[in-house]
Amino acid sequence: MVHIDETLIRNVRKGQKPMPHIVMGIASEGEVRCGVLPNRKLETVTSAINRVVRPGSILVTDCHLAYSSLARDGWEHIPINHSRAFHNFAGITNNPIEVYWGVLKRTLRLYGRFSPDNLWRFLAEIQFRYNRRGATRSPFLELIEAFPDTCPTALADLRRAFEW
16 A cells, blocks of 8 residues: 655745745655655646556545546545545555654754755655664665765756655
């Protein structure tokens, strides 16, 4: 099962001007991927899902209109109506991604305000640490082994991985 949701990150600022950003998260098998969305329109959301989620997966989402076409597009879709309950009365919840939002927002509060140009960096760091929360190997060693080349093109490619 793949749990999908989006959240609004409010502590992004350009100078003194607040610039909230939409972040979509996809949780499956104990790991999370997230990225910045330009909007919550149906085309944008389904494009991100089609790009990241393996075909044939079962998708669990809330009842936002952006997810309304998933069943028509061939996905097995389990919607959770949050206005009725936080589960679908068959015991299925969207808690794996909801828990991640709590971790993400708590961590971002520690950083205070930051530029929109750096949001993807914060998402990458928090996602990396969250996905290794149960690892026996030192996250520091794993991190320094994964450092990309710092040439401008490699950095741009890395940034694009967090812009959906």
